[in-house]
Amino acid sequence: MTTISQRGALTPRRLTRTAERVSFLYLERCTVHRDANAITATDAEGTTHIPSATIGTLLLGPGTRVTHQAMSVLGETGAAVCWVGEHGVRYYAAGRALSRSSALMEAQARQWANARSRLAVARAMYRLRFPDEDPAGLTRHELLGREGRRVKACYRAQAARTGIPWHGRQYVPGDFGAGDPVNQAITAAAQCMYGIAHAVVASLGCSPALGFIHSGHELSFVLDIADLYKTEIGIPLAFDMAAENEEDVGPRTRRALRDRINEKSLLDRCVDDIKHLLLPPDANSVDGPGKDQDMVMLQTDGNRHVASGHNHGEVSWW
Known part of the structure; x- marks a missing residue:
């Protein structure tokens, strides 16, 4: 049987773009768990399955409990998680930022x-x-x-x-x-x-x-x-x-x-x-190319950027 630790992490290309996600989902008085690549919310009325890749920000209100496995899949799918007060009024803590871009x-x-x-x-x-x-x-x-x-x-x-x-x-x-x-x-x-x-x-x-x-x-x-x-x-x-x-x-x-x-x-x-x-008025939207990719660059002279993951010891830039 496949365990959580053996599942491969989702790649950026397989993730739902931020612009196509639900902006935020608020949950309260339930237990948040994981079922495959979905999260589940269980309360007195039963269990609801929610595709984790469609969530922009998950707001966890009063009375919520969240499992380690649920947090794992939310991290893999790039969802932000915030612990808040009733109906999202107060902000207490958060996990990773929603954006992968800096x-x-x-x-x-x-x-x-x-x-x-x-x-x-x-x-x-x-x-x-x-x-x-x-x-x-x-x-x-x-x-x-x-x-x-x-x-x-x-x-x-x-x-x-x-x-x-x-x-x-x-x-x-x-x-x-x-x-x-x-x-x-x-x-x-x-x-x-x-x-x-x-x-x-x-x-x-x-x-x-x-x-x-x-x-x-x-x-x-x-x-x-x-x-x-x-x-x-x-x-x-x-x-x-x-x-x-x-x-x-x-x-x-x-x-x-x-x-x-x-x-x-x-x-x-x-x-x-x-x-x-x-952002300047003529700047490209932060939802543009690279927004949902793990794009890490290196800085060089002249405010230029070069690809990371390469040895640049033999390369001349001028």
């Missing part, structure tokens, strides 16, 4: 390493958040000042819309109950948005640490991306939840934000925004 990571590093391009990306992020303003020519200090004023104005506008008294943003790290209900809702919404942004950043193979606005933290880029949707989604929803009922405002905000994220297809939007920010 294109986005390299683009992020290039943009981050140059002071001018890093500022250009920061301006582009501001433009995504506030499309009615043109941040061209603004310094970092001016960007931060304008962003702060816009966020304060958003708080005041939402307070006026919902009729909630607003006395300013109050957050004590480690003490969620220290703030009033609306501040608790804002904190809950922000934490959920950080989890969503972290899951997307990890799945794309980007570095969570190389931020363009935030700096000095292992999740700087995650905070950058999450903030893109703060004034549009997070803050208004938090005020709605606080105005609806002050009881259990944290859990209700997380559930409402989960539904809003699904309604607005925010995961897809995050992916598009990250590509827009990091």
Whole structure:
């Protein structure tokens, strides 16, 4: 009988292209196992077989157990695996990135390493958040000042819309109950948005640490991306939840934000925004040739690349 260890690993040519996969699959309260090259999800209602090669990202929610054999086949088929909270609201951990290409990571590093391009990306992020303003020519200090004023104005506008008294943003790290209900809702919404942004950043193979606005933290880029949707989604929803009922405002905000994220297809939007920010307008899509291949190159002079797996000791490149 053939055992798992004796099965040959799937080659890139036999894998389903990322563009043709289900973007993500969420499972909760079940046991994830393996049957040949499929994974199975078993719960009280029975067992469901899922072709592993058709999964882009597998989100494992509360109550899930996953076997070593299941993780093995998911790794072979190039699926990303993330451990998340209920309905994917919070991000806890992940396995490999969804992409086999380093294109986005390299683009992020290039943009981050140059002071001018890093500022250009920061301006582009501001433009995504506030499309009615043109941040061209603004310094970092001016960007931060304008962003702060816009966020304060958003708080005041939402307070006026919902009729909630607003006395300013109050957050004590480690003490969620220290703030009033609306501040608790804002904190809950922000934490959920950080989890969503972290899951997307990890799945794309980007570095969570190389931020363009935030700096000095292992999740700087995650905070950058999450903030893109703060004034549009997070803050208004938090005020709605606080105005609806002050009881259990944290859990209700997380559930409402989960539904809003699904309604607005925010995961897809995050992916598009990250590509827009990091890749030049005329760049080939990272889903292009080589995306689903184990293509490893070597760098040589003149920003050129040569094939790996060869001895280049006798080769002259000029």
